[in-house]
Amino acid sequence: MLAFVTVVESENPQARAGLRERKKLQTRARLIEVALELCDSQGFDATTVEQIADAADISPRTFNRYFATKEDVILAPIDDMVTAVAAALDAEPRTGNEFQALLNAHTAVMCGNCPAASNVDLDRFEVMNRIALSSPSVSGRGAEMSEAKFSRLSEKIAARTGADAEDLSVRVVVTVWMSLMHLAMDRLCGPDAMQMGDADARAEALQSTYDAFRASVENV
Numbered sequence: 001m002l003a004f005v006t007v008v009e010s011e012n013p014q015a016r017a018g019l020r021e022r023k024k025l026q027t028r029a030r031l032i033e034v035a036l037e038l039c040d041s042q043g044f045d046a047t048t049v050e051q052i053a054d055a056a057d058i059s060p061r062t063f064n065r066y067f068a069t070k071e072d073v074i075l076a077p078i079d080d081m082v083t084a085v086a087a088a089l090d091a092e093p094r095t096g097n098e099f100q101a102l103l104n105a106h107t108a109v110m111c112g113n114c115p116a117a118s119n120v121d122l123d124r125f126e127v128m129n130r131i132a133l134s135s136p137s138v139s140g141r142g143a144e145m146s147e148a149k150f151s152r153l154s155e156k157i158a159a160r161t162g163a164d165a166e167d168l169s170v171r172v173v174v175t176v177w178m179s180l181m182h183l184a185m186d187r188l189c190g191p192d193a194m195q196m197g198d199a200d201a202r203a204e205a206l207q208s209t210y211d212a213f214r215a216s217v218e219n220v
């Protein structure tokens with residue numbers, strides 16, 4: 001019976017496509033893992049694409065099919081996070097409070113309560129941040145990715161509210177929220193950070209930062 005299933009799956013285009021996609025995801029995850037490990041241990045500038053590809057058991061040419069630059073593979077956890085948060089936002093009810101929706105979406109992703117967050121590995125953020133702090137090219141590329149994150153979240157909020165992505169109200173929400181996220185992540189990944197691997201600590205960092213924001217604007 002098992003052999004029969006295997007034969008059927010091998011002749012099924014959808015099954016083959018699903019297998020190829022899983023292999024691509026596995027290869028991408030492996031590239032991120034070894035790149036972070038190598039760049040963290042021996043330095044970003046001292047690590048080559050060839051070394052990363054060799055450690056992942058692929059060719060440098062294959063590496064470039066997944067990531068355009070070495071900076072991009074180091075910052076891949078950000079892209080995974082944005083993708084998961086965007087999916088989590090789709091599941092949030094439209095109550096008119098987009099800050100709460102963003103809080104709920106980020107909490108779901110960062111605390112493992114979101115099916116779309118399977119690619120998000122929060123331990124990688126600590127390593128990524130260490131590398132970025134020691135590498136101007138990584139931190140510079142990170143700033144460019146922040147602009148892409150801003151645009152993607154703006155599109156999501158605009159779709160939820162019926163406004164244009166360039167509308168001032170949308171830009172205010174996303175700008176403020178990204179600032180709040182930076183503050184929360186500083187608490188988790190900064191010099192005096194809490195334990196990133198603790199889901200309760202992550203939820204508390206997000207909630208308390210949001211609560212502080214709400215308290216600060218109560219009388220505005």
